Amino acid sequence: MQNEELIKACRNGERAAQKRLYDAYAPQMMGVCYRYAQSLQEAEDMLQDAFIRVFSNLDQFRSEGEPGAWIRRIVVNCAINAIRKRKMQISAWDNQPEELHPITDTDPEIKLGAKELADMIQKLPDGYRIVFNLHAVEGYTHEEIGKVLGIKPASSRSQYLRARALLAKQVNLLQQKSK
């Protein structure tokens, strides 16, 4: 079944087609959720909410596009919403002390597997994790991140740099251990 036909069947509420779409994209999207979530369970919740939203809003999807990118956008939005629901004070990032995780210029070359790196990202503090994912992985600019999260672009930049510094430190430690 072609993508267009699959999407059409999903729009008609055919459960078999929805399962096929889910099977096709769930592992990739679970990877996205995993990076944003604090735990595996939270990632599963995010994925669940995201696919419910996908199936409910398929009418808005333009058939000529690739469903993967559209679904990924929904997954990222759901992840951000889920984090917001935890009543995390995103605005408080603007006032974080500089010395918490000092920004460094030393970035080791990453010689880790995807799962190891994702695990590391998952262990980052909320603010670092979200900004790192949005900027480094999804390619959002700091201005866009500022708009999405309601923080200053400078805060987003600062969060990213601290996240990178913390990741670099952990990558170094892990790589030294493995040697």
Add this chain to the structure above:
Amino acid sequence: MDNDKFKKQSQEILSSFTQDPPDQVWHAINSRLDARKKKRRILLWLLPLSILAGVISIIPEQETPKNTPNNLQSLQQQSAPKADQLPAAEIAEHASGQQETTQLNDVTVQNHSNKASESYPVKTTAGKKHKLKEAYADELMQSEPENTANPIEAFQSEELPFKALSLVEPVWQSDITSPKPINRYPSVNKDTVIILTCVPQKSKPGKLISWHYSGAYSFHGTGDLEGMQLEWGFSKPINRYFAFYNNVGVSLHGGSVVQPLNLNILVGPSAALPVGQGSVYEITSAIQTAPTLLGSVPATPLRFGVGGLVRYQFYSGGNGYGVQRNQNMQTFTLRGGNYNGLSLGYRVVVGLELLNTKKNKLQFQAGFQNDTRGDVITGLGLSWQYTKQ
């Protein structure tokens, strides 16, 4: 390594990162999609029902025009010819202004020719003799006695000798103490005959108590528990648009909080160890009273009610534990707590009147209530109101 290289490297590594979600995620999505479908189906039923209700409430008005003050103007425009359309002899005769005295019975007929006095002859009180400045109505009564018993019927059968006529809704005899009925509708011309059907004070419904019987299909909580609510009560009108409604009701809701997937039930707060498999069936029952202010939107079949709530609830698990579905919809936490007991809250009801006769009223209604225990109950049902005349 510069920033761009770091990002690029991260992107490359993570682009290949996938993780297989457990099957439970799909099962949960499946269940939620089913639930949404069910809700949509209910809404789809509600839509034609609402349309049907609207049609039902309109049809009687079309078959037997209700000559309410609201449509008086249009009625007049449709039926009242100008004075110059009346036979000249009649106009001259009625313009002579003969004054006659007529006993005000259950029916009062008032008449104005185009040259009538500026003061309208409706200033009267119940039981007193009423002076008509025009002889038109009196003449009508004398010449056609069969019509005097019910001028409305005469009007509808077009047996009246004049056509410049408007009809207003029955007026309580005690209310005719001022020219309000006319002053309120300035479009009523002097050459319009107004027939006021007066109803004796003793039968005025403002004093009557109505009995209410309601039943609703309802949901408790997030929709896991389905059931019904029954309610009995009485209402007493406060004024034309509001009434106070007191009642007592019972509710019974039940449902399996675990979808039929034989999932593990995890025990909080650690929620780490599976302790069993199967489903848990919860039942809540309650008795409650909700003193409510009922209101109606003028000239529409829409009704509403807002009130307080006192509720005593019984939970099948007693006070020992409750089952709470976790956010992932797949695991559940058994938690201790006090689930039986008294709570206070509020209730909002909106309704659509399907039937409105002298004695009976039938209303389709939707209700929402919330209380201090956090119990939310929504319901859809019918309410029958009976007023003994």
